[in-house]
Amino acid sequence: EVQLVQSGAEVKKPGESLKISCKGSGYSFTTYWIGWVRQMPGKGLEWMGIIYPGDSDTKYSPSFQGQVTISADKSISTAYLQWSSLKASDTAMYYCVRGIGYFNYWGQGTLVTVSS
């Protein structure tokens, strides 16, 4: 069974750094793209970027380029989404997803709250 299991909810202060994770199982992690989708409170879905764990090829939405870093460690079948300096506007639910086009597998979501 394909599963994407994300790390737990985070509460951070503005300016702090953060790295959240998504562990894939039940399939060959290195042969499927993994992506991240943001959902701000009460809002819609936003495509952030994707990574191919096999060679770490990464593609970002222009809206998120330079704001976050997507990475993967294929040795432990885990993808990451990272911020170096959080802002209050980063408060959102973040989903990891499998696929390069449409997404047929979704993680359970990681709620990130940034507040002073």
Added chain:
Amino acid sequence: EIVLTQSPGTLSLSPGERATLSCRASQSVGSSYLAWYQQKPGQAPRLLMYGASSRATGIPDRFSGSGSGTDFTLTISRLEPEDFAVYYCQQYGSSPPYTFGQGTKLEL
């Protein structure tokens, strides 16, 4: 970047009725690279349709998709109580970013 515009923003219907949701792209998404998702409160989205008209695994046949180029439609033939949710379209036809529409809320 392709912009997707969904209409209506909110659709108020009753169980047993037919729902028609629209998704319009700012430019052709090419070869019908259009997906639909359903999201219920507190849950992750679920893939309903891909390739504009192919149902994902386990999706009942009351859901159907159509369209090509810039205009796409999701139809729910006879609404069941569990179908009331928010629906998003997504295009994946050009190079990234593979954008989402803003959503249509289907309410009782």
